[in-house]
Amino acid sequence: MNEAILSIMNLSKHFIGLKAVDSLSFSVLDGQIKAIIGPNGAGKTTLFNVISGIFPATDGSMHFLGRNISGLKPHKVARLGISRTFQSIQLFENMSVLENAMIGTHIKTRTGFICAAFMLPGIRKDERKARTIAMDMLNLVGIDKQSSMAAGSLPFGHRRKLEIARALATQPKLLMLDEPASGLNINETEEFGGLIKKIRSLGITILLVEHDMSLVMSISDEVLVIDHGSKIAEGKPQKVQKDKHVIEVYLGAEETSSTEAQ
Numbered sequence: 001m002n003e004a005i006l007s008i009m010n011l012s013k014h015f016i017g018l019k020a021v022d023s024l025s026f027s028v029l030d031g032q033i034k035a036i037i038g039p040n041g042a043g044k045t046t047l048f049n050v051i052s053g054i055f056p057a058t059d060g061s062m063h064f065l066g067r068n069i070s071g072l073k074p075h076k077v078a079r080l081g082i083s084r085t086f087q088s089i090q091l092f093e094n095m096s097v098l099e100n101a102m103i104g105t106h107i108k109t110r111t112g113f114i115c116a117a118f119m120l121p122g123i124r125k126d127e128r129k130a131r132t133i134a135m136d137m138l139n140l141v142g143i144d145k146q147s148s149m150a151a152g153s154l155p156f157g158h159r160r161k162l163e164i165a166r167a168l169a170t171q172p173k174l175l176m177l178d179e180p181a182s183g184l185n186i187n188e189t190e191e192f193g194g195l196i197k198k199i200r201s202l203g204i205t206i207l208l209v210e211h212d213m214s215l216v217m218s219i220s221d222e223v224l225v226i227d228h229g230s231k232i233a234e235g236k237p238q239k240v241q242k243d244k245h246v247i248e249v250y251l252g253a254e255e256t257s258s259t260e261a262q
Contacts, residue, residue, distance in 0.1 A: 037223060053069070
């Protein structure tokens with residue numbers, strides 16, 4: 001049985017008058033695709049922000065590969081092997097597709113992004129390495145032929161792929177995807193499901209937040225359901241799908257609307 005790569009214990013994140021994450025505990029096993037679902041405002045993106053170091057936790061602990069990552073800054077979390085994408089795509093639109101992907105590599109190169117920007121000594125070897133890694137990731141997600149284009153000129157689905165390529169360029173052990181299928185059509189969503197499985201086949205563990213239930217149920221090994229920052233269910237997709245509490249919380253509004261329409 002695979003060991004936990006990420007362990008979350010009694011994690012809380014409180015804002016003034018709001019418990020966005022409330023005493024949440026769960027783990028992600030090495031090599032797993034785990035989905036986090038829940039209604040809008042459930043605390044899913046806040047949870048990602050805490051894990052990746054953007055927000056400090058109010059309470060609780062987080063361990064990645066046995067190391068306590070609570071309180072670490074985002075760049076340190078990334079260097080340890082956790083990378084992520086965002087619900088709202090964040091690209092440098094005037095830079096090329098390749099340059100955007102290369103930014104991810106500079107987290108782990110010796111010279112770093114600032115040195116690269118100013119062409120400081122020692123950059124050439126790292127730059128060749130960064131270019132190779134970035135091109136490999138663009139090839140993996142299927143947009144290597146667009147490498148010289150401006151990122152801002154890419155169609156929406158390819159912009160999603162570029163953000164994933166940039167995250168992969170950090171060479172993560174854990175990839176966190178925040179609503180990767182948001183804004184995609186049915187065919188693009190199915191394609192992304194295949195891409196996520198392909199990434200997992202490379203030995204990268206996946207933790208994703210997603211609203212598209214067909215995608216979640218088709219690719220996930222486990223599903224965690226949260227509401228108001230608290231866990232309400234966790235387990236295999238088929239089990240969670242039939243959970244009465246999940247149906248009440250996650251599908252209640254839809255069922256109520258259907259009943260009122262009759």
